[in-house]
Amino acid sequence: MGCLSREQEVVMEITQALAEYVVRTGFADLPAEAVTQAKRAVLDTLGVTLAGSLEPCARIAGEVIAAEGGQPVATVIGQGFKAPPRAAALANGTAAHALDYDDVTSSMRGHPSPPLLPAVLAVGEETGASGRDLITAYVIGFEVQCKVGRGLGQSHYPHGWHATATLGTLGATAAAAKLYGLDVERTRMALGIATSLACGSRQNFGTMTKPLHPGVAAQSGVLAAQLAARGFTADRAAIEAPLGFLRLFSPAQDAQPEKVLPDLGNPLDIVAVGIGVKKYPCCYGTHSALDAILELRERYGFTADDVDWVTVTVPNSGGQPFVKAGAAGGDGSTGDREAPPVGLGPLIHPRPTTGLEGKFSMQYCMAAALLDGSPVLDTFSDQAVRRTEAQALLRRVELVQAAEPAEPGRGWAEVAVTLKNGTTVRTRVDQPRGGPDRPLTWDELVAKYRDCAVRVIGSEATEESLRLIGELEHLSTVSDLTRLTAGRRTAATV
Structure with missing residues (x-):
């Protein structure tokens, strides 16, 4: 590195270090608390996605996807049909955020799961992933989007960027790359591609386009990984470079790239910072x-x-x-x-x-x-x-x-x-009920899930899906869970 300081060397290695972290991390590396938090997040997010699938924005997305057709690979939750993975990720990410009933974390000043879980479920169905694979990819994506979030300047959100969408694109990409089994170089390319797909304007809060943000982020994460898997290229330092993600999305030139890597993977943000689960379906x-x-x-x-x-x-x-x-x-x-x-x-x-x-x-x-x-x-x-x-x-x-x-x-x-x-x-x-320091109990999460799910998939599928989520780390294939969340197809999507 010549005359560069060690701090400068670390900053220059962000995209590479993130790619290495994605590839080397396995289920055995996850602490028990991370597995528990991931299962809670799957329970909560799948529930609000089911309820959100009834909303007009989710239905419109489903109609567009159904009209385009394509290989029926991944479940469009609550709408009774399957679609290509990218399309399913778009629809499910939109539904997950439709009610604004989804989880939050201060690490990224946004909603971690709506861009992340839809990408994981779509690619998981495509690749035959197990419950452990799902949990591992979810935790990895969570960690990447949150640690990169530390490097964004405080100006990111006030200037109008929706961090759920911008950072969520990177998290979804990391998770999809893990499930597709990309090597370090191709994961690095996927993250680079994702920096040019990230978007989301807060001016659209209060409209259907806000829930579209995590849908697009989930779709973009799957796309970035698919392109990289086939040899598509991007800048190798697209996150940390002078014209890269961190500086581009810090409008006041207040990016802090040196904050991204020091704690990468230890401690995990999903444990150390935690997740806030919403008690009310609003901001x-x-x-x-x-x-x-x-x-x-x-x-x-x-x-x-x-x-x-x-x-x-x-x-x-x-x-x-x-x-x-x-x-x-x-x-x-x-x-x-x-x-x-x-x-x-x-x-x-x-x-x-x-x-x-x-x-x-x-x-x-x-x-x-x-x-x-x-x-x-x-x-x-x-x-x-x-x-x-x-x-x-x-x-x-x-x-x-x-x-x-x-x-x-x-x-x-x-x-x-x-x-x-x-x-x-x-x-x-000082902190709302459901926040990391005042978490909802598992029974309270179950009650929320039932309230959200039963109106879409009925009581039998609701109870069976609850059982599978509770045993998620022992699930042999993600499809055993997603088939229970399909719901019924409407005339508009036939």
């Missing part, structure tokens, strides 16, 4: 506040009619408060104060008019919790968001950004409710 940025307002509602016994004003204070995210184009300011007729409605981070819809927008509105989530209690899937229908009482109440919710920043993985929120009798009650939640 994770609302969950601490939802826990807080539901706690206050239960403790003090007030109803929505008793509430004059709600103030939600959240950590400083480094971004600027904004009003999404088209959001109305206060007019005094519905309880609005003079300041326009504010959005922060991913919560870009202070005045939502659709169910999808409601998932990214702190104002609506607080109003819904006051009106209905704990949010459920039906809370985020267009009809529910457009209710007169919800629209009136959300105009009495303000969102404030504190000077205090969030600690990694701790999206705290403080909620203050002022009642019409002049009393103000408040509480703070």
